[in-house]
Each structure stands twice: as structure tokens, then as C-alpha cells.
Amino acid sequence: MDIWDALILTGLAAVSIILCFGLYALYRGGDFGRSHSNKLMRLRVLAQFITVLIIVAAFYFHRH
Numbered sequence: 705m706d707i708w709d710a711l712i713l714t715g716l717a718a719v720s721i722i723l724c725f726g727l728y729a730l731y732r733g734g735d736f737g738r739s740h741s742n743k744l745m746r747l748r749v750l751a752q753f754i755t756v757l758i759i760v761a762a763f764y765f766h767r768h
């Protein structure tokens with residue numbers, strides 16, 4: 705297992721955890737849901753973007 709595999713797995717785990725917290729905030733509702741659900745979903749999109757960049761970089765460097 706090289707560094708790229710570890711980075712990809714870490715990114716996927718982060719996205720999954722953030723998604724679970726975001727869904728919990730949506731489910732819970734109320735003041736907590738209003739203040740946290742949108743922020744968590746935006747953070748999830750950012751984490752997904754970074755993870756996709758890591759995957760693309762891993763494919764690029766693996767080919768060369």
C-alpha cells in the first residue's frame with residue numbers, strides 16, 4: 705500500500721463521515737439542523753472535490 709492508497713482511503717472515509725453527520729443534522733431538524741446541515745453538506749462537497757483531485761493525481765503519477 706503506497707501513499708496514494710492511504711490518501712484515497714482517508715478522503716473516502718472523511719466524505720463518508722461528513723455525509724453521515726450531515727444526514728443526521730437534516731434528520732434531527734430544529735435549530736441544530738438549520739445551523740449545521742447546510743455547512744456540513746458544503747464541507748462534504750469540498751471533501752469530495754479534494755478526494756477526486758487525489759484520485760486523478762494518483763492515476764497520473766501511476767502512469768508515469
